[in-house]
Amino acid sequence: MKTIFSLEGKVILITGASSGIGKAVALQCAAAGATCIITARNEMRLQETFDGLRGEGHKMVLADLSSLLGVNILLSHILGKIDGVVACAGIVETKILKFTEEEDLMRLFDTNAFSSIRLIRELVQQKKLQNGASVVMISSISGTKCGYIGGALYGATKGALEGFAKATALELSPQRIRVNTIVPGMIETPLLEGSEIGSEELEVDKLRYPLKRYGHPDEIGYASVYLLSDATMWMTGTSLLIDGGYTLN
Amino acid sequence: MEIKQFIADFADQFDETELNEFQPKTEFRELEEWSSLAGLAILNMIGKKYGVKISASEIKGIDTIEALYNLVLSKK
Numbered sequence: 640m641k642t643i644f645s646l647e648g649k650v651i652l653i654t655g656a657s658s659g660i661g662k663a664v665a666l667q668c669a670a671a672g673a674t675c676i677i678t679a680r681n682e683m684r685l686q687e688t689f690d691g692l693r694g695e696g697h698k699m700v701l702a703d704l705s706s707l708l709g710v711n712i713l714l715s716h717i718l719g720k721i722d723g724v725v726a727c728a729g730i731v732e733t734k735i736l737k738f739t740e741e742e743d744l745m746r747l748f749d750t751n752a753f754s755s756i757r758l759i760r761e762l763v764q765q766k767k768l769q770n771g772a773s774v775v776m777i778s779s780i781s782g783t784k785c786g787y788i789g790g791a792l793y794g795a796t797k798g799a800l801e802g803f804a805k806a807t808a809l810e811l812s813p814q815r816i817r818v819n820t821i822v823p824g825m826i827e828t829p830l831l832e833g834s835e836i837g838s839e840e841l842e843v844d845k846l847r848y849p850l851k852r853y854g855h856p857d858e859i860g861y862a863s864v865y866l867l868s869d870a871t872m873w874m875t876g877t878s879l880l881i882d883g884g885y886t887l888n
Numbered sequence: 889m890e891i892k893q894f895i896a897d898f899a900d901q902f903d904e905t906e907l908n909e910f911q912p913k914t915e916f917r918e919l920e921e922w923s924s925l926a927g928l929a930i931l932n933m934i935g936k937k938y939g940v941k942i943s944a945s946e947i948k949g950i951d952t953i954e955a956l957y958n959l960v961l962s963k964k
Contacts, residue, residue, distance in 0.1 A: 735925065738932035789928050837944030840924070 643870045647672035649722035651867060654704060654758065657684035659828030660777055660859045661727030662691075667860030668725070668867065669693045676721070678702050678713050679728070704728055704754035710761050723773040723867040724762060726755035729796075733789035744792055751796035756803050763811065771815045773867045774807070776800050777859065778820040778878065784886045801878060808876035817875035819866050824882030826854040849884030889938070889964070894957045897937055901929040912954035934960055 641647055651668045655661030657679035665677045669692040676698045679685045689699040700716045703709040729751045734743060755776055762768050781787055782794025783801050801820055808818035825844070845852055862881055865871060880886065891912060899910040905921045916922060916930075931947070934940050940963045950956050 733928065734932050735928055738929070738936050740936075788925050789932075837948060839948075840944065 641672075644864060644868045645672050646723075646864060646867055649867065650674045650676065650719070652676045652678070652717065652721050652724040652762075654678050654724075654726050654755070655728030656688050656699075657681045658688075659727075660729075660823070660826060660856050661725075662688045663856030663860040664725050664727055664863045665860075666691055666693075667857060667864050669697065671864045671868070673723075673867070676700065676717060678704070704758055705749040707757060707761075710754075710758050713758070714761055714765055714767060717767055720767055720769040721762070721772065722769050723775070724759070724768075725775040725777070725863050725867070726758060726800075727777045728754050729777065731793055733787075734792070735789050736791045739792055747792045747796050748799070751793070752799040752803075755800060759803075759807065768811075768814070768816055771872065772817075773871070774804075774811070774816065774818040775863050775866045776804055776818075776820045778804075778822045780822055780824050780880070780882050780886055783822055783878065784880070784882075804878075805876055812875060815872070817866075817871065819871070819874060819877045819879060821859055821862050821866070822878045822880045822882070823854055823859055824848065824885040826856055826859060828856055847885065847888070848882070849887060852883065854881060854883060889961065891954065891957050894960070895953055897933055898930060898953055898956075901926055901933055910953065912952065912957070914953050915951045916953055916956070917951065930956075938964065940964055 646668055651673040653661055653665045653668065653675060656665040656677035665675050665688050669675050674696045675692055677685060677688055678700045680703050682701050685699055685701065689697065698716065700713050702713040732743065732747060759774060778800050779797040781790050782797035786794050804818050804820045811818060858881060862879055895910050899907055902921050905919055909919065931942055934942055938960050940960050942959065950959060
């Protein structure tokens with residue numbers, strides 16, 4: 640049975656699809672009936688995501704979106720127009736400001752902000768977005784609602800995405816294209832493993848969430864399906880907060 | 889690489905603690921000024937000055953500045 644939340648008949652592009660949130664978004668989009676175009680830099684892990692996609696007709700494209708060339712390689716594989724895009728590519732780095740260097744600034748902005756902004760700009764300029772399409776960007780509570788020690792640059796990149804989304808939502812409204820962000824709290828992803836934050840500290844941190852746990856990547860996938868679906872055709876410029884209640888305190 | 893320099897780099901991450909409190913056998917978590925921010929500063933300092941990445945789980949069983957120095961040496 641096709642519900643209002645179904646993505647049947649929609650072609651959805653998902654970046655950062657080789658792991659974590661991007662992978663979960665791709666799997667949930669396919670489960671909701673979408674035809675997915677997934678992209679990332681790591682072939683082996685992207686193939687794993689691809690193999691897990693339900694249904695037929697999906698496509699995977701290896702691309703490094705940190706350069707215009709990479710974006711154009713990706714877009715050359717998109718022949719028609721797409722009905723939605725979820726920009727998930729991102730990295731987390733924990734470094735206090737006094738130890739950050741120019742290259743940290745460039746790397747984080749390239750991966751977390753510029754790659755998504757550049758991709759959406761090119762999708763618009765090359766007229767690859769269907770009228771009524773949905774653009775979803777993965778932001779964070781860090782940089783938009785709160786911050787964490789060692790997260791100044793990371794937060795700055797996520798704040799940049801929020802700013803970009805608001806103005807772009809206005810500019811694309813004549814084509815009924817919606818632009819929304821998802822604002823997650825901490826999500827259990829491989830980004831957390833091997834980080835500077837210890838496992839005991841993480842357990843303590845979880846207790847600061849009123850719902851007493853971190854989010855699952857799938858939960859960002861469900862929200863993405865919602866924002867991509869026809870259920871949200873009148874939603875644009877929204878920042879959808881999914882944080883287990885963290886920012887209530 | 890000498891422990892004297894490492895201790896100086898370690899001490900440089902603190903503002904209030906007297907320099908003579910930083911000795912090889914100093915149990916750094918017992919310092920009044922110790923905090924999660926100081927801990928992150930130490931890990932970042934080791935990454936930048938010594939080119940060694942140490943995760944939070946590796947530093948878990950380390951109590952003294954000397955033991956931390958030896959861990960850095962072993963990873964260089």
